[in-house]
Amino acid sequence: xxxxxxPLPPGSTIGIVGGGQLGRMMALAAGRLGFDTAVLTPExxxxxxxxxxxxxxxxxxxxxxxxxxxxxxxxxxxxxENVPAQVIDRLDFLGASTAPNGRSLAVAxxxxxxxxxxxxxxxxxxxxxxxxxxxxxxxxxxxxxVPALLKTRREGYDGKGQSWxxxxxxxxxxxxxxxxxxxxxxxxCSFVREVSIIAARGRGGEIACYPLAENHHENGVxxxxxxxxxxxxKVGAQAETIAARILSKLDYVGxxxxxxxxxxxxxxxxxxxxxxVHNSGHWTLDGxxxxxxxxxxxxxxxxxxxxxxxxxxxxxxxxxGKEVDQWPKFAADPDARVWxxxxxxxxxxxxxxxxxxLRPLS
Ligand code: AMP
Numbered sequence: 215x216x217x218x219x220x221p222l223p224p225g226s227t228i229g230i231v232g233g234g235q236l237g238r239m240m241a242l243a244a245g246r247l248g249f250d251t252a253v254l255t256p257e258x259x260x261x262x263x264x265x266x267x268x269x270x271x272x273x274x275x276x277x278x279x280x281x282x283x284x285x286x287x288x289x290x291x292x293x294x295e296n297v298p299a300q301v302i303d304r305l306d307f308l309g310a311s312t313a314p315n316g317r318s319l320a321v322a323x324x325x326x327x328x329x330x331x332x333x334x335x336x337x338x339x340x341x342x343x344x345x346x347x348x349x350x351x352x353x354x355x356x357x358x359x360v361p362a363l364l365k366t367r368r369e370g371y372d373g374k375g376q377s378w379x380x381x382x383x384x385x386x387x388x389x390x391x392x393x394x395x396x397x398x399x400x401x402x403c404s405f406v407r408e409v410s411i412i413a414a415r416g417r418g419g420e421i422a423c424y425p426l427a428e429n430h431h432e433n434g435v436x437x438x439x440x441x442x443x444x445x446x447x448k449v450g451a452q453a454e455t456i457a458a459r460i461l462s463k464l465d466y467v468g469x470x471x472x473x474x475x476x477x478x479x480x481x482x483x484x485x486x487x488x489x490x491v492h493n494s495g496h497w498t499l500d501g502x503x504x505x506x507x508x509x510x511x512x513x514x515x516x517x518x519x520x521x522x523x524x525x526x527x528x529x530x531x532x533x534x535g536k537e538v539d540q541w542p543k544f545a546a547d548p549d550a551r552v553w554x555x556x557x558x559x560x561x562x563x564x565x566x567x568x569x570x571x572l573r574p575l576s
Pocket of ligand 1: 370400402431434485
């Protein structure tokens, strides 16, 4: 397919690599603006396939499926961070227009590259050290102190592939706990709260940021987001500066989620970047003029970015596992907006939906 001209008109096709809830909500937003969607996922019944115009069921690196996707989609994006970055490179090679770019995905997939990139952007992080062996853990602990958090370099999410190291005597066991894989050791951050900023960059380099959100994790998984975050005037401006630097340096197009730790002195340290729409941005679905999914579609389609102002304060709660069975209660609550992802089995801890509870701003 020849490279499209932006802005893409309604009727164009948006390709989405990945078939989970983020792809589903992206496809719903795309549909509202008059776009068709084509989802590539290895799972036949993935939840995005049931709202997309068309689905390609194949492994992410299936050459035939990638050729078809490049052929039918006017722009291709992704909703899943562990899509191999080579898939985006391959789509580029096949003549597809991809957004965000493969470099943004590659940087976010490797915790060492990610933190090195962030520091090079002037965004502070916790101290860290690359780990190849259990002996590296012992040496790095001297510099970073105890406890420290050992995380696999790649493919960790929702707290998986992580282990606290309590002392140098614990180094070997901790390294074994994360599977003896290449890793990063991070200094423990004693934060006052965890916050995130959802930001977008358009094809002309313009940037729009949503109000800062405050996040509560349990066992490494996001449990609740409250937004706009309270007392955020100063940290909000700091977060916007950080986001603008990251987006510009990556020559990014689309929505990004940036997770940060707020320190007692008000400084922000970036924990990680997610080169996609983000769980801590689900509050925007009911709290903002234009939500993060529409914003992402607008950005990659070359449309003007939409307004990001909050119209309400929102408490977003993830529905994990069987909690989704309480949908009649949420449906009966006039202050609650319930989003259910249509996933089959409610396995413990699986993100099955979320509820946005609306409160007045102030
Ligand atoms: P991550 O997989 O990096 O998003 O980490 C999941 C959660 O673990 C974070 O949201 C924090 O609650 C916690 N965490 C991660 N890194 C650190 C750190 N260096 N110090 C303290 N807590 C951390």
